Amino acid sequence: MRNALSELGWNATFADALARIDRKDVLSDVGRVQRLDRGWSTVLVARAKNSTSTEEVLVELRARNIGADVAVGDWVVLSADGERVEHVVPRVSQLIRRASSDGPKAVPQVIAANIDVVFLVHAVNARLNQRRLERELVLAFDSGATPVIVLTKSDATSGETARDTTDAISAIALGVPVHVVSSVTGDGLQALLTYAAGGETLAVLGASGVGKSTLVNALTGTDSQQTGAIRRGDQRGRHTTTAVDLVPLPERGWLVDTPGLRAIGLWSSGRGIERAFADIFNLADHCRFRDCKHEREPGCAVQQAIAEGRLDARRLEAMRRLVAEEAALEREQARAKRR
Ligand SMILES: Nc1nc2c(ncn2[C@@H]2O[C@H](COP(=O)(O)OP(=O)(O)O)[C@@H](O)[C@H]2O)c(=O)[nH]1
Ligand SMILES: [Mg+2]
Ligand SMILES: [Zn+2]
Numbered sequence: 001m002r003n004a005l006s007e008l009g010w011n012a013t014f015a016d017a018l019a020r021i022d023r024k025d026v027l028s029d030v031g032r033v034q035r036l037d038r039g040w041s042t043v044l045v046a047r048a049k050n051s052t053s054t055e056e057v058l059v060e061l062r063a064r065n066i067g068a069d070v071a072v073g074d075w076v077v078l079s080a081d082g083e084r085v086e087h088v089v090p091r092v093s094q095l096i097r098r099a100s101s102d103g104p105k106a107v108p109q110v111i112a113a114n115i116d117v118v119f120l121v122h123a124v125n126a127r128l129n130q131r132r133l134e135r136e137l138v139l140a141f142d143s144g145a146t147p148v149i150v151l152t153k154s155d156a157t158s159g160e161t162a163r164d165t166t167d168a169i170s171a172i173a174l175g176v177p178v179h180v181v182s183s184v185t186g187d188g189l190q191a192l193l194t195y196a197a198g199g200e201t202l203a204v205l206g207a208s209g210v211g212k213s214t215l216v217n218a219l220t221g222t223d224s225q226q227t228g229a230i231r232r233g234d235q236r237g238r239h240t241t242t243a244v245d246l247v248p249l250p251e252r253g254w255l256v257d258t259p260g261l262r263a264i265g266l267w268s269s270g271r272g273i274e275r276a277f278a279d280i281f282n283l284a285d286h287c288r289f290r291d292c293k294h295e296r297e298p299g300c301a302v303q304q305a306i307a308e309g310r311l312d313a314r315r316l317e318a319m320r321r322l323v324a325e326e327a328a329l330e331r332e333q334a335r336a337k338r339r
Helices: 012-020 130-143 159-172 189-196 212-220 272-276 278-284 301-307 313-338
Strands: 030-037 040-048 056-064 075-078 085-088 094-098 108-113 117-123 146-152 178-180 201-206 245-248 254-257
Touching (some): 094 130, 117 130, 117 189, 130 201, 212 245, 272 278
Parallel strands (some): 146 178, 201 254
Antiparallel strands (some): 030 245
16 A cells, blocks of 8 residues: 555645644644545544554544644644644645635635545536636636646536537536546546546535535545435435545546535635636737727727627626636735735
8 A cells, every 4th residue: 555645635735845844843744635624624644554564554644633733634743742733834725715606705614624625516417607617617727736627517418418518518617628527327437537547635515406416426445534325214305415524436536526616706815806707818919909998999909899799798797707706805805915
């Protein structure tokens, strides 16, 4: 068996980041956060299988998060007594959103950390919520993870509908792979597992009811996530995911299920919008004026594409709203920093 920590996703990048942390206590454990509840982390650490063997296994420890800002997927250093999370190793990626989209104060919520690939999950048998997909793509591109679009419930619609939806998405989400799968028949699942073939960590993101938990269970071959399917004698029904959890995949790699997020408020602003709207940015390269606002300027390639039916005006409008939201957030964050 390979080194247990490297099977968990530990690599030279994290080791370098850890080496730069000023640690007084060198004897403390390094582990990965599997689950959070209230002020506690469940942390996976490597231990010798027994006193005579060099083989390692992963074991769960529980530690307090006092003062530490921890997310599922984080690499952490525990205090010598193993009771507290002492340090969080700098993340290579983080899925982060604005915690409340209606409150006046901007507070970030890290949904998951150190994710390599994020599955943006939509149900193919329902009308595509394009505005939501756009937001998810911005969040994913800004996170540092690689987005992949997963259309679930292929068994509940025709192949033709699935192809039309795939084509429509591919035309706007440039360079983002689209997979059509069914967690019921197992169709397409093997292709999703290849994203974790090198030991990567995957996350699923999507609205409630699109089939995230059913997908996680099908991929992991377990029943770790409660799903919305109503069981006999258990009428709790839909919207049942509460905990975020780092779950092992059958061969290699890890998977994080996230609760269904009703709102996806933007938080970090990097080049996410530019990448999620690459089709519009490509058009804008051909506008006559470099600072074209794509309103009434002559020689505007964006307006021309709308006039010719090659670009949906609502998509341009959606991009403008996200740009405005990000600008407002930046002002808010700057104000908070000055305070
Ligand atoms: N037909 C079909 N139903 C599915 C599939 N995946 C999930 N569902 C159903 O969709 C509902 C919501 O699934 P769930 O995994 O709880 O969604 P979540 O809220 O995104 O976690 C449940 O009734 C599932 O049984 C699928 O691939 N095919
Ligand atoms: Mg769920
Ligand atoms: Zn223009």
